[in-house]
Amino acid sequence: MGPAEGAQTLPKTFDPAAVESRIYQGWVDRGYFGADPARVKEGGDPYVIVIPPPNVTAVLHMGHGLNNTVQDVLIRWRRMQGRVALWVPGTDHAGIATQNVVERQLVAEGTSRDALGREAFVDRVWDFVGTTGNQILEQLKAIGCSCDWTRTRFTLDEGLSRAVREVFVRLHEADLIYRGEYIINWCPRCLTALSNEEAEGSESDGSLWHLRYPIPQESASSAEAAAAAGAEAVTRLGDGRWALTVSTTRPETMLGDTGVAVHPEDARYGPLVGLDVELPLAGRRIPIVADEYVDAEFGTGMVKVTPAHDPNDFEIAGRAGLTVLNVMTPAAAMNDEAPEAYRGLDRFEARKAVLRDLEDQGLLAGRDDHRHNIPRCYRCDTVVEPRLSEQWFVRMGPMAEKALAASKDGTVTFTPGRWTKVYEQWMENIRDWCISRQLWWGHRIPVWYCDDCGEVMVLREDPTECRACGSGGLTQDPDVLDTWFSSWLWP
Numbered sequence: 014m015g016p017a018e019g020a021q022t023l024p025k026t027f028d029p030a031a032v033e034s035r036i037y038q039g040w041v042d043r044g045y046f047g048a049d050p051a052r053v054k055e056g057g058d059p060y061v062i063v064i065p066p067p068n069v070t071a072v073l074h075m076g077h078g079l080n081n082t083v084q085d086v087l088i089r090w091r092r093m094q095g096r097v098a099l100w101v102p103g104t105d106h107a108g109i110a111t112q113n114v115v116e117r118q119l120v121a122e123g124t125s126r127d128a129l130g131r132e133a134f135v136d137r138v139w140d141f142v143g144t145t146g147n148q149i150l151e152q153l154k155a156i157g158c159s160c161d162w163t164r165t166r167f168t169l170d171e172g173l174s175r176a177v178r179e180v181f182v183r184l185h186e187a188d189l190i191y192r193g194e195y196i197i198n199w200c201p202r203c204l205t206a207l208s209n210e211e212a213e214g215s216e217s218d219g220s221l222w223h224l225r226y227p228i229p230q231e232s233a234s235s236a237e238a239a240a241a242a243g244a245e246a247v248t249r250l251g252d253g254r255w256a257l258t259v260s261t262t263r264p265e266t267m268l269g270d271t272g273v274a275v276h277p278e279d280a281r282y283g284p285l286v287g288l289d290v291e292l293p294l295a296g297r298r299i300p301i302v303a304d305e306y307v308d309a310e311f312g313t314g315m316v317k318v319t320p321a322h323d324p325n326d327f328e329i330a331g332r333a334g335l336t337v338l339n340v341m342t343p344a345a346a347m348n349d350e351a352p353e354a355y356r357g358l359d360r361f362e363a364r365k366a367v368l369r370d371l372e373d374q375g376l377l378a379g380r381d382d383h384r385h386n387i388p389r390c391y392r393c394d395t396v397v398e399p400r401l402s403e404q405w406f407v408r409m410g411p412m413a414e415k416a417l418a419a420s421k422d423g424t425v426t427f428t429p430g431r432w433t434k435v436y437e438q439w440m441e442n443i444r445d446w447c448i449s450r451q452l453w454w455g456h457r458i459p460v461w462y463c464d465d466c467g468e469v470m471v472l473r474e475d476p477t478e479c480r481a482c483g484s485g486g487l488t489q490d491p492d493v494l495d496t497w498f499s500s501w502l503w504p
């Protein structure tokens with residue numbers, strides 16, 4: 014074949030599809046992407062990237078195209094240098110995100126998760142992820158990613174599921190996993206707990222309302238003393254009674270107030286600490302307490318405390334010994350702990366009713382425009398409601414100490430270096446991690462409760478009877494683990 018002849022057989026335009034898959038298959042067939050552990054034993058220098066597993070929620074987007082290309086460049090560069098280069102691929106089951114995609118499909122089909130039931134729903138999600146998961150892996154191949162496909166993993170694989178269970182049990186044995194009451198981010202529509210990242214929301218124009226709580230007649234002289242000392246929150250009502258002013262962006266929560274708080278060193282309010290104030294609309298008296306959390310410089314220096322509906326207030330209540338009173342249902346309507354007039358009202362209807370009734374009683378001091386962050390459910394955009402509930406937690410302090418030490422002593426380094434500070438601040442201010450999710454898609458929590466004696470069992474193997482009383486009536490915890498509980502063990 015002469016040169017002129019060859020030129021004639023070339024297609025006018027380059028068709029990558031006709032060429033790339035053949036070349037790619039050749040690489041795979043000849044085992045170029047594998048890494049032989051024996052070479053490391055013989056002194057080979059390993060270079061390993063564990064893929065951040067893409068969520069099986071949907072096929073890949075351009076962001077994946079970028080970050081996987083970067084990983085591929087690094088791994089191919091090291092491979093060509095003769096290092097024992099290994100890129101481990103796989104996918105993430107992506108708990109709430111995947112469950113929501115399938116739930117939306119069901120709604121479009123005129124049915125629902127509850128209509129299907131737990132088992133059938135989980136089967137349905139498996140069907141869905143079988144399709145998207147395979148497509149994701151095919152997409153990675155199509156852009157040339159040189160992963161060792163013989164090592165492909167999925168976060169719900171049997172092996173990883175065993176690892177998840179083993180780690181849960183071990184951490185529980187080491188007292189690093191516990192069950193506790195806690196204020197969580199809660200979506201009243203999805204009826205599930207959300208992580209901080211899943212409940213970020215955005216800055217929005219809102220209102221700050223100023224509410225007045227009357228001071229009982231017998232404390233009038235203390236109120237007068239506080240007002241004379243410059244206590245801005247203490248003023249007289251039209252009828253001559255003394256009252257406190259507190260401010261809130263969520264007036265309906267006042268129905269669950271169990272105290273008001275000032276800073277212990279705020280001398281203005283000294284005469285009032287330890288006394289009671291009347292909580293309007295609820296017909297209760299609540300105490301005035303002192304707590305370091307309160308910022309004396311902010312507003313009037315006095316805050317209302319709603320322990321069951323605000324994470325900071327929950328902590329104040331713990332320190333000051335205040336009652337925790339939950340006044341809302343899981344769907345964020347007022348429950349039977351709220352005064353009768355508001356029971357059954359949705360939180361936003363209750364807000365209007367509370368403001369109207371306070372106004373009628375001359376106890377609404379005013380309203381200011383207030384721009385603030387309103388957290389929203391990242392799946393459905395519903396305003397998140399802080400909620401008191403029983404959840405499982407990982408005690409992060411002892412682990413963060415080790416992780417911090419590893420950064421301080423140079424065992425772990427960051428590129429670029431400025432992220433070291435971000436990481437260290439994160440470790441220094443770590444909070445316990447809420448790992449339970451009210452979902453069906455994910456690793457079920459390996460805890461069983463005895464229906465007869467209440468024994469709680471955290472186990473590596475499924476039990477057949479209660480270890481305390483021998484009863485066969487056992488119920489497994491219905492929740493699943495946060496999707497990160499498996500990806501933190503990846504691969």
Ligand SMILES: [Zn+2]
Nearest residue numbers: 200203390393
């Ligand atoms: Zn939601």
Ligand SMILES: [Zn+2]
Nearest residue numbers: 463466479482
């Ligand atoms: Zn029992």
